[in-house]
Amino acid sequence: MAIPELKKTSNACDLRDWLKDVKRLEQLESISGAHWDLEIGALTEIILERISTPPAVLFDKVPGFDPQRRVLANMLESLERTALTLNLPTDIKTIPLIDALRARLRSLQPIKPKIVATGPLMENIERDDQVDLMKFPVPLWHEGDGGRYLGTGHLVVTRDPETGLENVGCYRVMLQDKDKVGLYISPGKHGKIHYEKAMRAGKPLPVAMVFGQHPLLFIAASQAVPIGVNEYDWTGGLLGQPIEVLELPLTKLHVPATAEIAIEGEIMPGETLPEGPFGEWPGYYASAQRAEPFVRVQALYYRNDPIICGAAPFKPTIHGMYRSCLRAAMVWNGMEQAGVPDIRGVYLPPPAQRFMIVVSIKQRYPGHAKQAALVACQCQAGAYLGRYVVVVDEDIDITDLNEVVWAMATRSDPATSVDILRRTWSGPLDPIIQPGQKGHNSRMIIEAVRPYEWRDRFPAISAISDETRERFSRKWEKQLAGVQVRHSRSRFDQE
Ligand SMILES: Cc1cc2nc3c(=O)[nH]c(=O)nc-3n(C[C@H](O)[C@H](O)[C@H](O)COP(=O)(O)O)c2cc1C
Ligand SMILES: [Mn+2]
Numbered sequence: 001m002a003i004p005e006l007k008k009t010s011n012a013c014d015l016r017d018w019l020k021d022v023k024r025l026e027q028l029e030s031i032s033g034a035h036w037d038l039e040i041g042a043l044t045e046i047i048l049e050r051i052s053t054p055p056a057v058l059f060d061k062v063p064g065f066d067p068q069r070r071v072l073a074n075m076l077e078s079l080e081r082t083a084l085t086l087n088l089p090t091d092i093k094t095i096p097l098i099d100a101l102r103a104r105l106r107s108l109q110p111i112k113p114k115i116v117a118t119g120p121l122m123e124n125i126e127r128d129d130q131v132d133l134m135k136f137p138v139p140l141w142h143e144g145d146g147g148r149y150l151g152t153g154h155l156v157v158t159r160d161p162e163t164g165l166e167n168v169g170c171y172r173v174m175l176q177d178k179d180k181v182g183l184y185i186s187p188g189k190h191g192k193i194h195y196e197k198a199m200r201a202g203k204p205l206p207v208a209m210v211f212g213q214h215p216l217l218f219i220a221a222s223q224a225v226p227i228g229v230n231e232y233d234w235t236g237g238l239l240g241q242p243i244e245v246l247e248l249p250l251t252k253l254h255v256p257a258t259a260e261i262a263i264e265g266e267i268m269p270g271e272t273l274p275e276g277p278f279g280e281w282p283g284y285y286a287s288a289q290r291a292e293p294f295v296r297v298q299a300l301y302y303r304n305d306p307i308i309c310g311a312a313p314f315k316p317t318i319h320g321m322y323r324s325c326l327r328a329a330m331v332w333n334g335m336e337q338a339g340v341p342d343i344r345g346v347y348l349p350p351p352a353q354r355f356m357i358v359v360s361i362k363q364r365y366p367g368h369a370k371q372a373a374l375v376a377c378q379c380q381a382g383a384y385l386g387r388y389v390v391v392v393d394e395d396i397d398i399t400d401l402n403e404v405v406w407a408m409a410t411r412s413d414p415a416t417s418v419d420i421l422r423r424t425w426s427g428p429l430d431p432i433i434q435p436g437q438k439g440h441n442s443r444m445i446i447e448a449v450r451p452y453e454w455r456d457r458f459p460a461i462s463a464i465s466d467e468t469r470e471r472f473s474r475k476w477e478k479q480l481a482g483v484q485v486r487h488s489r490s491r492f493d494q495e
Contacts, residue, residue, distance in 0.1 A: 053078050086216070110230070115254070119244065358392065363452055404448075
């Protein structure tokens with residue numbers, strides 16, 4: 001597939017420009033007066049549940065706060081906004097988007113950010129005793145959360161105390177006090193490695209955080225950019241031009257010049273506070289409240305009328321398509337690098353996320369389907385926290401779960417089409433593994449393809465052919481359009 005041209009943007013990755021583009025797409029809504037205490041979170045969830053293409057939602061006039069201190073939710077919950085953010089055409093379809101993204105990832109050359117002297121972030125500066133994070137409308141996102149989460153769609157910037165390399169990761173941040181924020185970083189993450197090195201040396205770890213930025217930076221911080229690659233460089237590489245950053249005065253860490261809100265401070269050795277629980281992406285609370293480190297905030301910076309970006313995970317049955325696309329692109333590249341031929345598409349059905357990988361292939365030789373499945377679930381991008389791998393033929397639309405289920409139901413026979421891999425890589429968020437036993441789980445490979453040996457004699461499909469559909473759709477276009485308008489209504493209308 002031809003890779004769409006990169007469009008040069010006038011400036012470096014500004015959320016406010018992105019919001020203007022989203023408004024032009026007619027995918028931005030604002031809601032005034034929702035309360036921080038569960039109301040913003042619940043409305044976000046209800047909109048995701050009810051609307052098949054959910055808009056981005058800007059919450060303003062939050063009771064008890066400066067009316068222009070806002071919260072943005074559902075940034076990336078449509079294909080169009082995902083494409084916009086990745087600088088791809090907004091009319092692109094799912095598999096072409098994944099294909100274009102993987103081509104970009106494959107050829108990505110990191111571009112160092114441009115360090116600028118100042119930017120909109122410096123419109124308001126508060127130091128030491130002036131710092132008051134309680135003045136921001138930080139939501140309680142889910143009913144069972146142990147606190148209000150300021151950081152769910154944000155950046156956490158740290159530096160390796162030994163190598164000096166900077167990292168930008170997205171690790172949840174809980175509001176602890178007016179000048180304290182707790183964070184949870186899971187084992188092996190780059191920020192955790194920095195933290196552990198600093199603590200071993202008995203030294204504080206300087207930390208900067210950004211709560212509100214262009215969503216591409218959130219993607220960079222929350223998707224596996226390889227260790228050693230700075231996420232700002234990666235973002236510049238994906239955009240084809242450097243992003244603009246400021247060097248913060250106390251920690252010398254870098255944050256985007258157009259960030260909405262940023263803090264800098266330190267994690268002190270040995271200091272912890274209770275953190276969590278927080279509703280996580282599999283749709284569960286994997287663990288109870290724990291003692292976790294926190295940052296003592298020394299300085300706070302924010303734009304006028306700042307916007308907190310929220311990307312709290314809800315049950316994946318109602319959202320998360322953009323994360324499926326990103327992971328699919330990485331798995332597809334991993335499979336291609338391992339030499340699997342004729343892959344027609346890779347997708348992770350959003351309700352399952354990493355727990356299910358679907359691959360479509362044009363079968364070339366006996367064992368091709370098995371090879372595709374094994375590599376999909378064991379290449380680096382697909383190996384962690386998986387469960388099911390389904391391989392289908394190229395005629396199946398893998399972005400449509402109905403089609404995938406139809407293929408499973410009609411082209412697989414459990415006695416011969418299924419294999420189980422044991423003791424594969426799982427993790428602390430795996431709901432089916434008992435507490436205290438987390439670590440390993442298993443994988444099921446389902447070959448839902450026409451069996452290779454007699455694929456040419458497999459029963460023919462009864463649906464109309466593409467040509468017939470095209471011919472009659474064109475001939476009856478007007479009548480069909482009328483039927484469609486009268487009968488496809490949003491789920492909101494049905495209530
Ligand atoms: C909305 C969202 C929230 C996340 N929260 C956490 C978290 O609280 N802790 C964590 O360790 N990883 C979390 N992650 C995953 C990390 O952001 C991801 O693994 C990322 O690659 C980490 O950056 P790093 O590779 O530089 O460490 C989250 C991801 C998303 C999309
Ligand atoms: Mn990293």
